[in-house]
Amino acid sequence: MPKKLSRRQILAGLTGAAGVAATRSSLVGANTAELPLEKVEQLLSSTRQQGEGVSALGRRSDFELIQRLPYRNIVSFTPLQDLHGSITPADLHFERHHGGVPTLDPETHELLIHGMVDKALKFSLADLKRMPSVTRVCFIECSGNLNIRAGEKTTPQQLSGLTSQSEWTGVALSTLFNEVGLKPKASWFLAEGGDAAILARSIPLAKGFDDAMIAYAQNGESIRPEQGYPFRLLLPGWEGNTNVKWLRRLEVSDQPFMTREETSKYTDPLKTDKARLFSVIMDARSIITSPTYPTVLSKGWTEIRGLAWSGRGKIAHVDVSVDGGKHWQKANLQGPVLSKAHTRFTLPWRWDGGGAELLSRATDDSGYVQPTRRQLIDSRGLGSLPYHLNCILGWQVRSDGQVLYAAEPWV
């Protein structure tokens, strides 16, 4: 006869065996009845045989199915609701390609820097790796990162999964500029990729000297093909499209180049019948990632969790409301809070079974406060779609425990 097990041991066994489901139910937290002892016995099976041996390459648990969500072969969304902490696993980093993922040989692919320089040069990956390296954590977010047609049965991934965070390693762009030498009148540079779109963006030189880098590594390994292998431009806090992947050329100039991406796309029409060019900085925003659709809550304690970030600097604080904005309280921020980086926020909450609407509102250290949808429309006009929609988002908790996106259609 087996010994009677403590409740703690049973719960530990459950977590191991039932994976996601157990984690989910322990998250929403109501106590449940004891298990029959025969079932408890079965849960001990992993302790009575040897497990798998070591391996050359690790993999996710068979109980975990977390995936990007591809859409129309041009974009795939990060599963925000399934992730913890602040780093996005490299294979779950969102994608947005304009001409597919090219295959570039790191032995032959080079970066040309020319234009208003003292000496045009081409750099190989090996050259870049010999240079002084820098590493930083930051988010990259597509500026079209809000599904304006989302209905209430929408996950954070479907709603705003075009933001991801990595630790990037590479060379400061200022190091490369120093290498070629810039003409005094230089003020812009073109960044161009080696993909089928030969995607190109004009970047003010000041950003190049500030914190831009050529990144060749992501989360400790070589950058993934979808993220720009063998190297990409990284412009912390700037819209994803400017972080040109598969970088092949930088041309230094004294004027912007007015490429298709920065004129016919990625511009913001305003209600004043103008359109903003080069609205490149990603303003502060936040999103609750749990509890969200398709979670069904049980009464009792849960933890409201989410991500907040700003392209202008650090997140100063995140306010959370559980009553649709009538009252706000400060969420806990998981440190270290980094500049231009996804910052995890949490707030313990006891759901009493009544209706609730969960909101989060980020404020960054420049004093910028995440706007409401109405403020955004009033300030810019409804037609500034689809870029830079960083408004406060809500999640309705129904009395049956269903959590639904508080959808407000834009069009």
Add this chain to the structure above:
Amino acid sequence: MKKLHQFGFSTIALICISLFVISPMSMAERLGLGRDVSPQEIQLWDIDIRPDGSGLPAGEGTVAQGEVLYSQQCMSCHGDKGVGGVNEALVGRIADDAFPFGRDPGIKKTIGNYWPYATTVFDYIRRAMPFPQPGSLSNDEVYSVVAYLLYLNAIVDEDQRIDAENLAAIRMPSRHRFVVDDRIPIDYRHPEGG
């Protein structure tokens, strides 16, 4: 023991000081990495066209040739006469060249009602189109497709030839609508001059 410790500490300190003195590189010092490139090699890569027309290659195109090319290479995605295709609408003007995009999200942005520079049309088509075979058009063919699209958008006449001399001079209907985002001033100057 105490003496050893002191010796170890001062040795480490000395090494640190030496490294500090020897290793920092002045910003002006170059690493000497990278390889030289000839002007001919740069030319193969330097494909961008600027709003002032610099970068435009020799060659020319006509509306008539552009119409033929468009029907073969572009129409299946962009529709007959640049409208009604599965991908971007390319053609369309708004009465009096109004610019109501900020108020009405339903209006399709086209070359005629939105694109601020004609040079961008050449740059983008040569860069990335036709989608199944990007880079497959000759410069003359790109000029012709540009001529046809500008003609469909009522920006040039049917008999207008387009070349490096006249493309940059074309004033697009919405050119004056575009303003640089000034919410956060960005200093565009070179930090050491300009």
